[in-house]
Amino acid sequence: MSVISVENKPVLQLLDDRSPDVRTEFLNNLAGYRLRQVSNAFMSDFAAAMTGTGMRPVQVSILSVVDENPGVRQGEIGRALGVARANMAPLMAELEGMKLLERIPDEADRRAVSVFLTKSGQAMLKNCKARIRAHEHRTLGRLTESERKTLLRLLNKI
Amino acid sequence: MSVISVENKPVLQLLDDRSPDVRTEFLNNLAGYRLRQVSNAFMSDFAAAMTGTGMRPVQVSILSVVDENPGVRQGEIGRALGVARANMAPLMAELEGMKLLERIPDEADRRAVSVFLTKSGQAMLKNCKARIRAHEHRTLGRLTESERKTLLRLLNKI
DNA sequence: TATTGTTATACTCTATAACTATA
DNA sequence: TATAGTTATAGAGTATAACAATA
Incomplete structure (x- = not known):
């Protein structure tokens, strides 16, 4: 948290400033x-960006999925987000x-619930x-616009 | 865990297979x-790769830092890895x-300890x-070799 | 006063097992 | 039998505060 900047400064001051005398060559190349x-x-900056809304990242992602899939069932949201059923229950109740x-x-399947914003x-x-x-x-x-696209493409390819 | 493969298959079956009927367009482009x-x-596969050694990722990273910096002080390890002092104590004891x-x-600073493998x-x-x-x-x-280098370069640039 | 390492504590995230009600 | 959702619980990771010893 303390190394994260909310202004237009580097997001990561990790290996630039942190303990400059300590070598971390093996880890750095992983x-x-x-x-x-x-x-x-990213997560720290994301959480900081939500300050004042009372929302945590996972809550926003749930709202986003419901927004794009009105009436979606609770279990489907969890599967899409990688959140276990057992952990979805308190999140949804919240x-x-x-x-x-x-x-x-x-009404068709009375075990299930449909979720709407x-x-x-x-x-x-x-x-x-x-x-x-x-x-x-x-x-x-x-990153330049081109680099951002490359980054997303590589992440999607992994 | 269940979607992670340890063989030479895709690491992420996340958005390929997971709930194909659920749209996640906003999240996917973040x-x-x-x-x-x-x-x-990566972390799941990493943890799986350590099975049988009794080591968790953070423990391996500590050993790696000590290996590259014999005699390094405990606090320096924590700073290099982003682990709070309070959490380093039980890790090191373990x-x-x-x-x-x-x-x-x-001997020079009797508050500190030097760590060796x-x-x-x-x-x-x-x-x-x-x-x-x-x-x-x-x-x-x-990823091709060139793509791996690009990925590391972009991650280092962020 | 500040710093090293320690202890205690708490909060979030994640994972598992057992339960209900439906299918 | 299998599935949707719930509850309880346990573990890991992370964060802060307070302390003793030393600088």
């Missing part, structure tokens, strides 16, 4: 290690308690998306 | 989101208990490094 460092820095989404029993949920998602766009702009500020 | 997915998949490293009080620690690190090389080969199998 793609997986760098990926985790960068991913953690978002329902915040009046951001509604869970309506599915409320007006509040739509407004919250819109607010969060604007913050996320600013977050991406900050965190990818050092 | 670099931060894809970074996290890929990073998590590795010392496994006889993989030694902590020798620093034992013979066991050196052997363990060698074993883990071999597993990590195989892990990187698996996880980056879909």
Whole structure:
């Protein structure tokens, strides 16, 4: 958290400034290690970008999935996001308690529930998306447009 | 875990197979989101690669830093790896208990300890490094050598 | 005063097992 | 039998505060 900048400065001051006398050559050349460092820095900046909204990253991702799939079943959201069923239950109850989404029993399959965004949920998602766009702009500020596309292409290829 | 392959198959079956009927367009175009997915998949494969050694990723990274910096102080390791001092204490005690490293009080600064790998620690690190090389080969199998270099370059630039 | 290392603690995320009600 | 959702629980990772010893 302390090494993350919210202004237009480097996202990662990790290996530039951190303990300059300590060698970390092996780790630095591991793609997986760098990926985790960068991913953690993104997550910290993402969480900071949500400050004031009361939303955590996983909550925003759920709203986004419901927005693009109105009426989607709870289990489907979890599968799409990689969140275990057992962990979806309290997450959904929390978002329902915040009046951001509604869970309506599915009449065809009475075990399941269909999920919809409320007006509040739509407004919250819109607010969060604007913050996320600013977050991406900050965190990818050092890359050209072409480099960003390359990065996404390589990540999608892995 | 269940979607991660340890053979020479795709590391990520995430958005290819997962809930094909659920749209996740907004999230898919966020670099931060894809970074996290890929990073998590790497971590899962990494952890799986360590099976049988009794080592977790953070423990291997500590051994690696001590190996490249014999006599380094405990706090320096934590700073280099982004692990808080408070969390380094039990980690180091654990590795010392496994006889993989030694902590020798620093005579110049008696608050500090200098850390060294034992013979066991050196052997363990060698074993883990071999597993990590195989892990990187698996996880980056879909990328050409040139693409791997580009990926590392872009990650380092962020 | 500041720093090294320690302890205690708490919060989030993740993972598993067992339960219900439906199918 | 299998599936949707729930509950309880446990583990790892991470964060802060307070402390003792030393600088």
